[in-house]
Amino acid sequence: MTWSEMEPLLEQACWDTLYMVGWSALIAVVGGLPLGVLLVLTDRGGVLQNMVVNKVVGQVVNVARSMPFIILMVALISFTRAIVGTTIGPEAAIVPLAIGAIPFYARLVETSVREVDGGLVEAVQSMGGSTWTVVRKVLLPESLPALISSATTTIVALIGYSAMAGTVGAGGLGDLAVRYGYLRFETKLMWITVAILAVVISIIQFAGDLAARGLSHRGRSSVAPRLVLLRGGASRAGKPAPVPERAASAEIETAEPTKVP
């Protein structure tokens, strides 16, 4: 197989993967966020303590999470048809991907939001804040870096799941690697696919980490060296972020003269 033959296949597969993962990740975040927050709020000691709701939601999340994705995809076929009108193609894969990722993200959200200091909730309540205020002004902003990290993890997991989407004819990089690389012995194509997946995942992980760090104002040490380098000297003027030793020496050469502690 020559490159000119492979190229359109790879391009199509890339777009299919991005399409499926993009939409399902979006739906997972939109669906998983409230679910995760609900799990925290209704838990013992929560603002809306309600053990019945908590146990029921928790159980549903557990069952959905323990389901192998390939089974979920088959099991949801009739549901998928009702939603998108078809059971094959990328659209048909988005539905089970999203359904599988919602509980996944919800659990991660739950863990992240639980980390928020209860004292902050109390402080806002003492100011006369309602439950909604607590969620909007405390729980979500304070856990934002962790929520972004969780979303990154979810997206990476979704890329993994999407490899199975070939089962319903959805295409994508995983499907390409199986059909050409494995079934047709096009080893070269398979390795290219693997390389592309590795690059895509690295980029997503890097972007996610960067965003999470950039939003975290928790501790002095949380400002990562590479972030300081990317920001350059000028944008640091407002926020004196103490630079870790190693990064500082690198920065002296690259950035314009700034005060390095």
Added chain:
Amino acid sequence: MITTTDLTKVYRSRGREVTALDGVDLHVREGEVYGVVGQSGAGKSTLIRCVNLLERPTSGTVSVAGQDLTALAGRGQGAPPSGSWGRAGSALRQARSRIGMVFQHFNLLSSRTVRDNVELPLEILGVSGKERTRKALELLELVGLADKAKAYPAQLSGGQKQRVGIARALAGDPKVLLSDEATSALDPETTRSILQLLRELNEQLGLTVLLITHEMDVVKTICDSAALMRDGRIVESGKVSELLATPGSELAQELFPVGGVPSGEDRTVVDLTFQGEAATKPVISQLSRTYNIDISILGAAMDTVGGHQVGRMRIELPGRFEENVVPIGFLREQGLQVDVAAIADGPGANPTPLLKEGAK
């Protein structure tokens, strides 16, 4: 300004009942700094959290600035299970917004700048953006942190964080400030400066401050009145100056501990408290000369409590209490407060039954 009547809080967990508050009657006058002291587990925290109903009392009422908060909390809801943050109706939320609160661990949002933290209660009150900023900067000026408006809490020291906490608590123009161990996480130097700030705010803004603490120094430094809590009850309360003048007062003893054990049997140990004019007289030497007795000083301290100069001294007179009735009477005549101390480990001599008579 703050009144609690027969306030009771019982925690139930796994069938066990723990009484955190056992019929607490607290009365804080307008414009005073009121300190509640006690050891951990005495119920102080529960008490202060009941004042703005972060904790729902099991029974009893709380009223702040003439408003019965327990009535606002709604009937029938009673006490939610222990540890619950609980939900609050809008009437209660509104009342809470007029009660400022500062916390031991500051409880500042790490994702917001100092200014945005101070703006938070104003956002909750629905104040417009421009007005919020103006007010926040004004408050930061008041607590001496105007230059830190753009910093994040992680970049501040403990004392600065607590100043932000205080600015935030003042944002809703409260009449009452609750302080939950506000200085307990700070070093002595910073504690002093925070206490001084609270005092200034109390004087300048006419703010009523209810604070709980386990540090007697805090009470000594800024409190007009104090209460001592033990096992969910207030065992003693009153104005600090009056407490010091009360014979046998535990709080006075705690505020002003004088140590020293008698040198032997057949000695009478007497605690003297000097206040105001009495502090300037040469009482001890007069006593010694008049009655020709030898007096040993076991311990003594001088301090400023609630703005008054107060001294305390523990002296030892030779002979049993019966033999010293006349000198003790002399000390009383000089306007001193005289307590015949009960020395638990004093061998042989057991002045305990005499203590009450002697004290009164």
